[in-house]
Amino acid sequence: MRAITIFLTLFFWSFGVFGHQTGESTYLAHVKPDQQVVDVLVSFPGRDAAHHLELDENQDEVISPQEMLVGFDRLNRYVASHLMVSNDGQPCQVVETRQSPVAESPDAYWLMQSYTCEAALNEIELKNSVLLESRGSYTHMGRVQIGERIDATVFNTQFPTYSFSLGAPPTLTELIPRYLWEGVVHIVLGPDHVLFVVLLVLLVLGVRRLLVVVTSFTLAHSVTLILAALEIVDISASIVEPLIAISIGYMALEAIFRKEPPKYLAAYTFAFGLIHGFGFSYVLRDNVGLPTDALVPALASFNIGVELGQVAIILCLYPLRKWAAGKPWETKAVRVVAGLSLVLAVFWLIQRVFF
Structure with a gap:
């Protein structure tokens, strides 16, 4: 019942994000x-x-x-x-x-x-x-x-x-904490990115392998975050946002049907990380903003903030995942969470493609 409540909350919250704005x-x-x-x-x-x-x-x-x-x-x-x-x-x-x-x-x-x-x-x-x-x-x-x-x-x-x-422009002591915080807030309050990290924790029990998988995701989204924020590479959000939903749906299917994590999970995660990096860049470039006179420290601080938020999510979830390992209800619980994630990913995909 609690899982259903959480799902419905995310469902209606994500629907409200789009509101009634018909254009830019x-x-x-x-x-x-x-x-x-x-x-x-x-x-x-x-x-x-x-x-x-x-x-x-x-x-x-x-x-x-x-x-x-x-x-x-x-x-x-x-x-x-x-x-x-x-x-x-x-x-x-x-x-x-x-x-x-x-x-x-x-x-x-x-x-x-x-x-x-x-x-x-x-x-x-x-x-x-x-x-x-x-x-x-x-x-x-x-x-x-x-x-x-x-x-x-x-x-x-x-x-x-x-x-x-x-x-005078803001000093580094003023600028760095602000962009660190913006990075943390975005990853923690971004339901699609949080859900992707949650599914990674569901899929991987070993600390070493989880570290490899999370590092591949981090490296990938750092690359595209930098390239897109600096406008070196530009891909429309109308393409990237549905792909982010697809990445979540794929990971949810892996968690539902596989008994063991896929052999090349780190490679899949790297590819999906490239997509998520563009999503981070839209927030940084359009919602937060980059000061032209302090571009590098602002960009680096935001990226580090994203990583800190990601680490915080994993540190909260991983002990629970380890505790559940081996319990009679472990498989069922994983499939319920992954199933709800899949439904939400499909909803986001339809919403982002058609609305």
Whole structure:
């Protein structure tokens, strides 16, 4: 019963992740210290905001050109009111606003605002709460250009603002703990990556062999994490995310039907690790961001954080797995956990391919 409860929790949690966002949303900011100006551009499918603002008058779930035209001013006011730039705690003033043509807005709405600040730019806070209060919430991928420096960030319900200083960049003592923590959080709170590690522990009882298998996974995802985060190799998430689900499903099948771990498990794990590394890179590059002036330490710290999180999961699970070894119910318990993992992997695969 407890296993079923855990499974259902993961099932509905993973379903909620996708929410009601129908397309990518981007937030771009160009900071111009010499002019005391910050330009902001936000773009996303206009139908998402139109549904949130209930512009669908005939309730047919389709935003027609006429409905968009009628509610266009309201849409513009809504988006503009949910963007803000402040300098040293003082709001900067909007001096120019432009937006996409009405005809293009259902699929590709955008709004640009230019802010001017009274004082010299110092401590800047950018706020973007567009659609963050909507059902299912929203995620905006952000890029902020400050001279030659480019920061990547994300705006969501947990992080609706992004703050930075135009003074000295963060020191290594500030940067390394942050990226270590981000790496740990991602592996521990990433259900697909956690499930893959869980299945490895189910498959391998020997400490030495488990060490070999986990090391092969670590080496592989470290390689693709670095290559993808530095944009040397780029593979679409629409390809990688279903493959991650397939990797979990394969490992679940191994745990269900094999009495002994496959001979070449380390090779399989290395191949799957290459795929998982791309998944880690999307989080680092798009959600956490890489500072251009401290690229190597940030990347290394994030990767080490991922490994620390992975080790923590194994240290928690392996003693339980060893304790269960030889018990009359061991095989049945392994197959139940692996079976639930397989169902979840199939669900993720369908979700990531079709939705």
